[in-house]
Amino acid sequence: MYVFICEDSLEGIFTGVYDACASRLGHRNIRLATGEPENYELFSEYIHVAPSADKTGKVIRTITSRFGMQFYESIYQAAMSGEPSSGRKMDKADAIYETILLALAIGDGQKVLLSLGEPCVYRIFELCRATNREACHHLEFLRFSELENGVLFATIHPKDNVLPYLAEHFTDRLPSENFMIYDATHQSVAVHKALSNYILTDAADLDLEKVSRYSSDEEAFRQLWLTFFDHIAIESRKNPSLQMQLIPKRYWADTPEYSRFC
Structure with a gap:
């Protein structure tokens, strides 16, 4: 397993998505993570990703042109969430990566967002909900x-x-x-x-x-x-x-x- 360690930011995660796709290591063999893991896995290789504005721009253009602004907005909100991952919950970087791959495979971003049976999509839903709630609370307070x-x-x-x-x-x-x-x-x-x-x-x-x-x-x-x-x-x-x-x-x-x- 190859684990791409990303900065916990939109630019960091999107750079990780770009590098993972460009690596040709096989999507099943790749996982993304925001920050260093608490416990390193014995047979995994860890690759640190340096944020790149150029790579981020390419990912954004691909998402918006192929799947529309609503799909991009959901991915953006998920990236802005500070909800931590755990043993049971998928890391947000990995959820974003897998959701983008699913959209590329199906070709319909809206259909993907409705596929809450997919663990990565449901995780995106959870993260978006957390971000929206936090934004609403701060608008009030x-x-x-x-x-x-x-x-x-x-x-x-x-x-x-x-x-x-x-x-x-x-x-x-x-x-x-x-x-x-x-x-x-x-x-x-x-x-x-x-x-x-x-x-x-x-x-x-x-x-x-x-x-x-x-x-x-x-x-x-x-x-x-x-x-x-x-x-x-x-x-x-x-x-x-x-x-x-x-x-x-x-x-x-x-x-x-x-x-x-x-």
Whole structure:
């Protein structure tokens, strides 16, 4: 068995798909994995894949031209998922590889996505569902704060890489605002300049001290919101367990009213 070790990113996985197909080692003899395995197999050969933008572009063009944007969107969402693989669950890179091979064999991407009896396709379905849920939760819970320079800034800690979805959504909803969304989990940031498109970039150069300086209006409105939040509560109706079900604790650090309790 030949195991192609890919970077846990869209570019890394698609490069692995390209190299696996180009290797001519036989699809049955190939498996893809994101990251190093916990236990190495005795009779397997491990091949490390370096991400390539050129190879990624070729895979994307093949998928979109032959199977359409809906099929590509499903593969993309699966690649963005942070749900870990386990002994029972297929690695997302391998699920993507096998699903693409199945689509190439059948020639119909939509038919493949409906074939949930196939383990690789069902795994893609699970990963897409996880990514969509995470994106929806962050659309509901994301909070912008106004900085000293007037830029709206938000921090998130998502399990899945949902930053592109959030950036696209808020670019459409807030086209005339300058805003930034910082993904602390994946160390990336979306930057939107008013009346233009957003860009995604690495957060290595982000000055965390600078983006924690709020404007005077932000401080005032934040205090007003906390006062409202505390006074509207009915003492006899307090239910911390239900609160944690509706707003899981992992979101609390990024919301002003709950960050006080973290």
